[in-house]
Amino acid sequence: xxxxxxxxxxxxxxxxxxxxxxxxxxxxxxxxxxxxxxxxxxxxxxxxxxxxxxxxxxxxxxxxxxxxxxxxxxxxxxxxxxxxxxxxxxxxxxxxxxxxxxxxxxxxxxxxxxxxxxxxxxxxxxxxxxxxxxxxxxxxxxxxxxxxxxxxxxxxxxxxxxxxxxxxxxxxxxxxxxxxxxxxxxxxxxxxxxxx
Numbered sequence: 001x002x003x004x005x006x007x008x009x010x011x012x013x014x015x016x017x018x019x020x021x022x023x024x025x026x027x028x029x030x031x032x033x034x035x036x037x038x039x040x041x042x043x044x045x046x047x048x049x050x051x052x053x054x055x056x057x058x059x060x061x062x063x064x065x066x067x068x069x070x071x072x073x074x075x076x077x078x079x080x081x082x083x084x085x086x087x088x089x090x091x092x093x094x095x096x097x098x099x100x101x102x103x104x105x106x107x108x109x110x111x112x113x114x115x116x117x118x119x120x121x122x123x124x125x126x127x128x129x130x131x132x133x134x135x136x137x138x139x140x141x142x143x144x145x146x147x148x149x150x151x152x153x154x155x156x157x158x159x160x161x162x163x164x165x166x167x168x169x170x171x172x173x174x175x176x177x178x179x180x181x182x183x184x185x186x187x188x189x190x191x192x193x194x195x196x
Contacts, residue, residue, distance in 0.1 A: 006123045010175060013131025014093040016166035020051065021097050026165070030051055030088055033101070036116040042107030045117045045188030046157050048100040056164075059138075060091045064153040066141045093133055095164035101144055111160045118161040131168035138162050 030047055038044060050056065064084045071081070083089045092098060101118050103110035122132045141147055142159035153159065 006127050009171075010123055010126040011172040011174060012133045013166070013168040013172065014133055015169040016093060016095045016131065016164070016169045018053065018094070019096065020165055021165055021167065023129065025130065026099075026127065029121050029124040029165070031100075031128070033117040033121035036113070036120045038113045038116070039108035042110070042113075044100045044104040044107040045111035046104060046113050046154075047079065048102060048151065048153050048159070050100075050151070051096060054094050054112075056092045056095065057090055059098070060089075061087075063091055063138050064089070066144075067137065070140065082102045086107065086135065089136060091138060092164045093131065095166040097165040099161045099165060100153070101161040101163070101165050102153060103160045105156050105158075114160040122163065125165055128167075130165055131171070131181060133164050134163070135162045136163060163175075170189055 026049060033047070034045065036045075050059070068081065068084050099121070101114050101121070103114045108112065118134070120137060122134075124130045139159055141161055142151070142153070142162060144153065147153075147188075148155060148157075148159070
């Protein structure tokens with residue numbers, strides 16, 4: 001798939017087929033992720049990969065309990081609390097794979113760098129026919145020290161970007177985007193900058 005096509009057509013997928021993703025494909029998208037730029041080439045990312053719908057459903061049940069118990073009073077997810085109380089709701093949308101991209105305690109702004117790697121991963125997945133969905137609100141559960149210990153995430157690695165991966169049931173239609181909000185575009189000219 002051509003790069004610009006992937007950028008313009010990748011969309012969040014929330015319905016996945018009930019089939020596993022080949023390990024070779026997961027390795028390929030992780031290899032694409034680590035091609036992202038990083039300050040001073042520190043590459044401060046690590047990947048925790050969890051496969052299997054039963055495992056993810058079990059995580060989902062525990063995460064829903066955690067979210068309901070810890071939501072601040074004005075948190076934006078409060079409108080979704082009914083879903084969090086629904087035993088049939090899966091926060092991972094039936095995906096067979098969860099990748100939690102973590103930031104190591106090194107380099108400059110490692111969490112921001114992890115997000116660069118995550119974008120590479122999602123574009124690569126789309127190019128290989130896989131769907132992805134970032135699931136940011138589950139981050140707080142994965143950051144709990146007891147959960148990190150249970151799931152094998154080193155204490156010094158901070159979960160930043162949870163994203164599910166799988167074969168989509170269908171591809172969502174592209175949604176419209178606002179025009180870019182360019183507040184300054186200063187072009188160089190002899191004698192200094194000119195604001196248009």
